[in-house]
Amino acid sequence: MEDAHTEVDLFTGGKAGVGRQSLFGVSCGATAYSQPPDETWEGTPENTVPYSALTVLHKTPGSDGMVWIALPDNAPMDMTVTANGFHHYNAGATPQKYTPVVTANSVPLDPDIVVDGATNFWVGQNMAFSVSGLPDYVDSVQHWTLPGNYVNESYAYSSVCTSYRKNTDLLTNLSTSCWYVDKVDAGTASIGMNLHFSNGQDVSIAALGKFDMIKPKVSWVGTQPGTIAVDINFERSTSGEPWLHFGFWLPDNPPESQDPGTKCTLDAGGLNGTLFSDLQLITSFSSEFCKANGQTTHLSGSGRDDSGLLAAYTNFYFDDPGAPLPAGYVHVTDTGSFQTFLMFKPADSSSGASIAVPLKFIAWDWSGVADDLSSGWSLTSSSKHVTISDQDTTTFPVWSNIVTQTSGYTTTTDTNCN
């Protein structure tokens, strides 16, 4: 009577990056032969071997005959099916390889290189990461690891400010999304998953993919071309009253004749300027208006600057703060310090998916003192500084207050004229 032994090998194929694995579903089956009726195997009674008696790749198939297992790529290994307790049997196993692929905005990413479609993601663009290429499973537990600097949740920083932050809890979703705030060169997004299959088996598998994240190469340079003056040469001097002001932007003047206080010049690196915007925080401001009798009104505050701020032109933004010099007052001061952010919001086919992310900021300040002398209002002293210019930032500006021309600041009255 013939006896025979067989060894079957599985070749997992693919490029064997160290530590890289693919998911395999191995379908097993075996038929056992009992006592042959004569000297050949022809006509030997046969029975199906229960799956629970089979072993392949050191695993026992589930009730559906499947073994789910993560295996390294490009590795040969024994895949001989063993029917435990049976002497003569005909067994086989058919493997199916599943290579999980990380997709970013539906672009399949490659674990080794940045594919063409993954080279032009922009900061601020909504990035939806998911994984494809998996078989059906019952449920899963997973955790994403994303490279670089990103936020993935909007939240109410204050009643007047919505901001963004990183919430690591969201990285446990099967699909996760985020907005990048900084560039990534060939960064790797990865997901580790524990898949639970209908036959009760669990497999841990990982997938990864490389992508680039582009951050616009821009400059945001702060200058202060304007002068601090006391006169009526100011756009808000609508009735001819004098102002203590830092530069001006008169509506009727051509741009080359303007004299803004602080000017933030954008070099957009060839990008469309409409993708950029600015946002200015008033770090602090204070003004006082003193009458001759010593009665003094104090104004102060901080928050997002929302008044008379910054008209957008093709390549620069400006601010020209100032304080009125009303009749009946003899001494006026105005002091402010500011951070002016350059924000970038990429065009996005998904409406509302992109957000404006900070790229740069400028810090600057000014101050001026005007006194009503016998000859009229006169600039007594002044200062101006750009303390930080063209500074990269990935920190979202936040505020708890909005300062307008008429609100968002505190007003007190006393006799303490400084």
Next chain:
Amino acid sequence: MLNAFHFPSRLLAGNVAVANYFYRNAGTTNIDSDLLAELRQTTTYPPTSGYDDYGADTILYPCVQRDTDTPDLGYHYDPIDYLADGLTVEPGATLTLTNGAVLALTSTNITVGGTLNTGQQMTNVEVEEEQSAPFDVLIGGNASAAYTDADGNGLPDWWEQYYFGTNGLDPNASYDGNGNSLLYDYLNGVTTPNVIAFSIGAANEFVNVTNPSVQLNISSGWPSYYAVLINDSTTTNWLAYSSSNLTVNLGTTDGVYRVNIGLEGYSTNTPPVWSDYRFILDRIAPTVTITNPVIASGAATVIKPYLQLQGFAGEPLLGLSYDISNAMGIATNLDAFVTDQHFDTNAFDFTTNWFQAYDVPLTNGVNRLTLRVADRAGNVTVTNFNVTLDYTHATNPPVVTLIWPQDGMAVSGTNVTMRGTMSDETGTVAAQVVNGDGTTNMINGMVERNHMFWLENVPLNGTNQISVQAVDAAGNVTVTNFIVETNSLTLTIDSTPGGHDLYQPSGSVGGTVSYPSATVTVNGTTATVDAEANDDGTYDWTADDAPIYGQGTATFDAVANTSGGGGGASANASSAVEMGATWRVVKYHSTQHKDVYDPTGGAYWNYTTTYNAQIHAAGRNTYQGTDTADWDAGWFFHGQQKIDWSDSNPGTLTGDWWDEAEYTFTDEPIEDIGLPSFKSVPSANILGGDGLSDNYVFHYYADGVDYQAND
């Protein structure tokens, strides 16, 4: 104490009422009804041997068949179910004869210390027989009770007792092996209603205990007794059968044990049936040798952050796992795999098993590993050792070897894939490419476990200065600078084998070349270049049998050379195709060369493939066989046609003798076409007449796998 014996040959007075009476069921029911009724209370069967000493409560049922079916011809007798020399009912015991059972005694030696419930009568009789009366006492014997069916299942009690030794059977159950119900068997006079058939199963034929359990899978019959024989033992100890789960006692020494189990029924019509099972008692844990890393005094030091844990065991393995504990934490029950097995043709079993745990992640410092290896019997060997990752020992920069392209090579195409090897598979590789126009690109590559590195989609233009920087895990750097040119001779690779065909040794590769007289080779095989130009002015080339190289990724390197009108130029192109997963039989060993059945285990090959086969009569220098037999693929793969070994002149050959055949099929299930079978090879034609012993080996190469069949 029951001291009777089973299944004696039976003979009754006058040698008439015998078990295999010739005229049984040869009569007719078309007779007088009173006579028919009378016959049904008689029998043509002899009594069974009864016990003469009853020490425990016992109920005797009728067990001799009354002629209740088609009447027998010939003499009919009053039924006697049990025949004994005397009767003793021990004190405290009760003997009950019920349902018309009859006990005949050949003496008047009756001692009833306990209770005797006949239910009927006890008489001294003079048997009206031709010979002298053999019976002195008849106990019981209400003839009409032969029809008693106390359990109401349609089967007379005597019939159930006779064949199965019990009452209350399910009349719809079948124990005759033919699927007929008990009621059918009774009504049709089937004399073999209890035919036992069974097989033996066990959780594992390899065991590490001397008393393994077996399961009897009874496909037919109602066993009443069982016996177990181990190896060559012959003493049969029949025991009452009560469960299909048995424990068998093997010997005290490790080795092969053949377990024979017999089952038999209650009636002599159910003779013993035997089935066997083989256990391999193995109580020795596998011997394990770890080859990588090299361990000395329980520890090893490495310079790479991923370990390929490799080793071998001296026997087949059924379980492999490892744990690792390091600064990152503890991970347990991680998978390791058998990568190859050695087949010992003398033992006719697999022996050495090589194994590997792939890509074991290490951290700086000490990593504690525990390797568990289990053999087929469940014996486990646990090996503990420490692996220290220490980069300070990595003093040499990585060794880098370029494979394609080579320095100075003229390459066709604007984006190519470069490949080579580096000694540290856990390191990184990148290339800086400065094109002829000054454009500079940085390309990150990947390194495979087998040390192959790939730099994909490398842009080329003009004369390209390429600098490959390989960095090992310790930070040592090797920079390899070379130049790749492009020229006007274009060469493309447009088609290669795909899918599972990439695992074939060769395949068809095609592309174009810009010069018609160019000589194109692919992986060393010369291609055929079409003389007719394409619309774009190129010329197609094809190599039908180009070797397929690579492991996990197939590579095709093409070279075009021109001379004369082509200006003596050359161009190179390469294509790398990632291979999917596949499987194949890598070893098949048969004790006979004549029956090579389905070595893939019944699975389907659902792709196009080509088989190459050879028969190699190794070590022989003379043959009476043909040396040029042209194997027919149809014969070879359908196994029906016989190779014509006699059509040529039997010759005397020198040295090894080979022949080969090739067959290609597409998308056919292997069951339908069968694998190449040697069963129709007339071995005598190969080896006869040379006076040498039959020691040749058939080699069958399928998909690069060597199947061997020894004579």
